[in-house]
Amino acid sequence: MSTGVYTxxxxxxxxxxxxxxxxxxxxxxxxxxxxxxxxxxxIPSVVLALFSAVxxxxxxxxxxxxxxxxxxxxxxxxxxxxxxxxxxxxxxxRYGVLKRLGASPLPRFALMAAKTASVLLTQILxxxxxxxxxxxxGWSPRGNGLYAAVLILLATAAFSGLGxxxxxxxxxxxxxxxANLVFIILMVIGGxxxxxxKFPSAxxxxxxxxxxxxxxxxxxxxxxxxxxxxxxEAGVLAVWAVVGLGLAARFFRWE
Amino acid sequence: xxxxxxxxxxxxxxRYGDKTALDGLTLTAARGTVxxxxxxxxxxxxxxxxxxxxxxxxxxxxxxxxxxxPHRDAAALRPRIGVMLQEGGVxxxxxxxxxxxxxxxxxxxxxxxDALIERLGLASTGRTPFRRLSGGQKQRLALATAVxxxxxxxxxxxxxxxxxxxxxxxxxxxxxxxxxxGVSVILTTHYMHEAEELADAVAIIDEGRLVVHxxxxxxxxxxxxxTMRFSGRPGLDTASLLKALPSRSAAVELTxxxxxxxxxxxxxxxxxxxxxxxxxxVLPDRITVERRTLEDVFLELTGKELxx
Numbered sequence: 009m010s011t012g013v014y015t016x017x018x019x020x021x022x023x024x025x026x027x028x029x030x031x032x033x034x035x036x037x038x039x040x041x042x043x044x045x046x047x048x049x050x051i052p053s054v055v056l057a058l059f060s061a062v063x064x065x066x067x068x069x070x071x072x073x074x075x076x077x078x079x080x081x082x083x084x085x086x087x088x089x090x091x092x093x094x095x096x097x098x099x100x101x102r103y104g105v106l107k108r109l110g111a112s113p114l115p116r117f118a119l120m121a122a123k124t125a126s127v128l129l130t131q132i133l134x135x136x137x138x139x140x141x142x143x144x145x146g147w148s149p150r151g152n153g154l155y156a157a158v159l160i161l162l163a164t165a166a167f168s169g170l171g172x173x174x175x176x177x178x179x180x181x182x183x184x185x186x187a188n189l190v191f192i193i194l195m196v197i198g199g200x201x202x203x204x205x206k207f208p209s210a211x212x213x214x215x216x217x218x219x220x221x222x223x224x225x226x227x228x229x230x231x232x233x234x235x236x237x238x239x240x241e242a243g244v245l246a247v248w249a250v251v252g253l254g255l256a257a258r259f260f261r262w263e
Numbered sequence: 264x265x266x267x268x269x270x271x272x273x274x275x276x277x278r279y280g281d282k283t284a285l286d287g288l289t290l291t292a293a294r295g296t297v298x299x300x301x302x303x304x305x306x307x308x309x310x311x312x313x314x315x316x317x318x319x320x321x322x323x324x325x326x327x328x329x330x331x332x333p334h335r336d337a338a339a340l341r342p343r344i345g346v347m348l349q350e351g352g353v354x355x356x357x358x359x360x361x362x363x364x365x366x367x368x369x370x371x372x373x374x375x376x377d378a379l380i381e382r383l384g385l386a387s388t389g390r391t392p393f394r395r396l397s398g399g400q401k402q403r404l405a406l407a408t409a410v411x412x413x414x415x416x417x418x419x420x421x422x423x424x425x426x427x428x429x430x431x432x433x434x435x436x437x438x439x440x441x442x443x444x445g446v447s448v449i450l451t452t453h454y455m456h457e458a459e460e461l462a463d464a465v466a467i468i469d470e471g472r473l474v475v476h477x478x479x480x481x482x483x484x485x486x487x488x489x490t491m492r493f494s495g496r497p498g499l500d501t502a503s504l505l506k507a508l509p510s511r512s513a514a515v516e517l518t519x520x521x522x523x524x525x526x527x528x529x530x531x532x533x534x535x536x537x538x539x540x541x542x543x544x545v546l547p548d549r550i551t552v553e554r555r556t557l558e559d560v561f562l563e564l565t566g567k568e569l570x571x
Contacts, residue, residue, distance in 0.1 A: 011444075012440070012443060012444030012445075013374065013378075013440070013444065014374070014410065014413065014440060014441050014444035014445075014446055015413070015444045015445055015446075016343075016413055016414060016415040016444075016445060016446055017371075017372040017413040018342050018343040018370070018371075018372075018412060018413055018414050018415055019342050019370060019371030019372055019412075020341070020342040020369065020370065020371060021368060021369050021370055021371055025368065026368070026369050029365060029368040029369065030365075030369075033354075033357070033361070033365050036361075037354055037356045037357060040356060041356055099355060100354065102351075103351045103352070103353065103354065103355050103393075103394075104348055104350065104351030104352045104353075105351070105352060105353065105354050107318070107348065107351075107352065108346065108348055108351070108352030108353070108408070110317075110318065111316050111317065111318070111341060111344070111346040112341060112346075112366065112369050112412075113341050113342040113369050113370060113412070114369050115338065263318075
């Protein structure tokens with residue numbers, strides 16, 4: 009047969025190229041989305057800069073920025089891996105993107121790998137930006153950065169699982185509303201801005217079980233106080249990661 | 264050329280709750296052809312296509328696409344097929360070029376995306392995100408993503424629904440080019456005209472069953488629906504005309520000087536009628552031949568209007 013423009017020549021691209029392309033596109037779309045940028049970049053940056061510079065919150069002993077920088081990093085991780093992921097994936101699902109990709113050569117695990125890579129890449133950019141802002145405000149982090157990285161990875165897994173659970177079960181509009189609401193509530197009660205010590209002690213022990221609290225307190229232990237690996241917080245995050253990802257894997261509906 | 268058909272389903276059954284979407288659908292689509300699944304809304308067209316694409320599993324029956332099981336052999340099948348969903352399938356914030364380039368990157372030997380964008384008239388969409396494209400632009404982008412990977416077989420679910428005539432013709436042209444280059448095409452439609460224009464084979468589906476399958480030519484031929492009319496002098500001897508015609512024909516004078524012949528209207532029959540007119544010294548005028556359309560076939564076989 010003669011060869012025409014459309015003469016079949018099917019074949020999947022190499023897996024690594026598919027994942028790289030998928031991760032690049034997802035990151036590009038996320039960084040282009042105004043609402044997502046507000047959530048992932050602007051709010052954590054403003055929280056850090058404003059409350060470090062202005063004395064409206066009693067952050068306890070020590071420099072305010074040393075208390076707030078780990079909180080702002082925790083908030084940025086929450087924004088990207090939970091809220092952003094839930095809203096983005098919810099709308100991808102509503103627009104049939106997940107369905108369409110399901111008939112493409114890209115395997116599902118590769119799609120999830122690409123989404124994870126995109127989230128981690130975004131978080132690296134966020135943490136770099138927040139570190140620059142914090143440094144300008146006189147931040148002097150202590151401790152082992154590796155411990156902080158482990159906490160952030162565990163939290164990313166936990167938040168992603170919960171975000172995908174929401175995106176894969178609720179309507180896109182419901183996810184949009186709920187994910188933003190959860191973000192705001194956790195920002196206030198999750199030890200991000202307000203020290204846990206300000207809450208009644210009965211409430212405190214409950215709040216300590218939240219993944220956002222475990223992340224912000226764990227990061228503070230390491231980066232503010234120079235502590236070793238905060239195992240209790242890491243344990244809380246690991247449990248949330250197992251539960252969240254397990255539920256998402258069980259209940260996520262692709263269309 | 265190919266030993267296996269593009270699509271082969273046997274006695275497919277699919278239920279959603281109490282509703283039976285497919286009720287024993289058996290269908291074969293040959294390679295290198297355009298097969299149109301024609302039927303009213305809710306007939307089971309999309310369910311059939313989505314089972315072939317691997318999105319749904321039938322409750323009973325078998326399906327083979329390019330000889331493969333869409334579910335078990337999904338990884339092997341997906342690179343070989345192209346899919347256009349009835350709607351959506353594109354990131355709301357992505358630009359047309361961006362999405363098409365991305366889909367191209369998932370394939371080993373994709374088409375030239377710039378040429379395809381140009382070909383489908385999407386170059387003017389520039390930086391506009393998908394969610395703000397017009398309905399026609401969205402459809403054409405979805406079509407482009409279905410063909411960009413140079414598939415052997417494409418599934419197009421209502422590829423021209425809601426398009427204006429110009430955009431519809433552009434889509435038809437592309438489908439004809441696909442077939443000319445050896446791509447098999449399965450499309451669903453509820454436009455008769457689309458099936459007549461494009462399809463090598465038409466499968467009429469109603470209530471989850473295959474009602475009839477054949478070329479548009481075959482489906483429209485035969486039956487008592489075909490009619491020829493002519494006018495002439497009033498009071499011609501229709502009994503003598505009938506003797507000249509093949510059996511199973513009928514000839515009547517409807518109103519004075521207005522005649523109707525029904526039956527299998529062939530070129531030979533037309534010649535017989537005009538010869539008979541010549542022998543009787545009649546110059547027939549206003550000769551018309553009315554053939555069945557797919558619309559008539561559909562109405563006859565299912566007892567319902569297609570776009571009910």
